[in-house]
Amino acid sequence: MTFNISLAGFVFRIDSLYDEIYNMCSSYIVSSEDVDFTIKVCKEDIEKERERARLQEEREGRCHEDFSASYLETLAVYRRIAETMPEHDVFLIHGSALAVGDSCYLFTAPSGVGKTTHTKMWLENIKGSFIVNGDKPLIRRFGDNFILYGTPWAGKEGWNRNTSVPLKGIVFLNRGLENRIWRVSASDMLPFLISQTYRPSDIKAQKKTLELLQSLWSHVPFYKLECNMDKEAALIAYEGISCQSGT
Amino acid sequence: MKLKYEFVVMDMGGEYSAVPVGDDTFHGILKLNAIGAEILEQLKEETTPEKVHKYLKEKYPESTDKEIGENLVNFLNYLLKEGILVGP
Structure with a gap:
């Protein structure tokens, strides 16, 4: 068809x-x-x-x-x-994209760390939050701005919405005993970021993807979040990002 | 000698990361300083340690032959150990 x-x-x-x-x-x-x-x-x-x-x-x-x-x-x-x-300035990244109002945050982590659990915590505890895509969103560059798009490819849960929201932060999720969030440098997170980004088979497209990631780092803040499974984790993450990005 | 992979060097605000491209497997990245990034650039084409040394001596005339030589040998040995550098 x-x-x-x-x-x-x-x-x-x-x-x-x-x-x-x-x-x-x-x-x-x-x-x-x-x-x-x-x-x-x-x-x-x-x-x-x-x-x-x-x-x-x-x-x-x-x-x-x-x-x-x-x-x-x-x-x-x-x-x-x-x-x-x-x-065409678009790339695919593995992660869970949550939005509040007109700000979107992408949570990325190795399998099993708790992206799904943390996503649920945001939905339950952050007023107005919604999922744009739970697994494989697309990100598009427009000049200095990056917009995250929902797609139907959304993992086991199928969480997605046909919408687009400006990307205001990328959060690398880790398990911890306590909840804390802080800004991190791109070079520290680059290997993991690349491993979570779709790698095209064509070398020209690979180079373009790396150029897009470098531009992403220049314009979108990166954070590291250590969190446990308490609902406080979502609140601390949201407050930390909002405070540091001024949203 | 020559690099086994093609690398894209990304400037992450004064820190350099070299990412191999070319096949569908991600082999990790190399973290470099500015001189390391320049040496990597020289190794894109078939070359010799002597040619790279000469290039660095011209680029950094204030450094001694010994300083350049030691740093270059350490870096080349690292690349060889990691299997990134191939050839005689």
Whole structure:
């Protein structure tokens, strides 16, 4: 089936083999005929995703999961999009994006640290907070400003909203006994930031992604948050960021 | 001798980080000072320790041969140990 979706301000025509991607993208479908990119994946792309998933399971020591071809197609489509976008000042990053008003904060951490738990704490304790994307948002550069976009690719929970919010901070989450937040230098966090950013296969797109990350560091503050599982963690994080960014 | 990977050097406010590019695996980054970044630049093309030494001597005439030589050897040995530098 063929349908158009809007992501990060661009219109993509998706030519899919299965319905799952259409259902997943339902909130992002547009009728515009001004298409910027056409994304068509084939069975070979789906099999490549199956192999990638198998290798990742091996690396992480997880049990084998037999993914459906329709699910793997959703991954193949997003991979194509992520490969294309750096040239247009857009990149994909792994993290949970929360917003309050017109300020968005991206929380990033290794798997298992507690991004989902911390996200829930914000929703329960920070008035007016909402999730833009719980797993794989897109970030677009406009001059010195960075805007974070919701996407349908939103992890197990599927938390996402079809909206865009100015990015005002990136928070590296760590577990701690107490709750504290402080500004960190980009060079300290760069290896982790790169590991959480989609790495295109094309060398030109890789270089462009690094240029975007360097620009991001120049214009968006980075924070480190040590937190436990108390609700105070969300309050201290929000107060710390608001206070230091003046939002 | 030559670098095994192509690197992009990112200036993070006076601190330099060199990030390898070229394949789909992230191999980590090198943290450098300004001179390290310059040496890395020289190693993008096939070269020799003597040529790099000569370049640094011209760039930093106030430094002695010994100072430049020791720093260069330490840095090249580090790159060799990490498997980043290849060739004779």
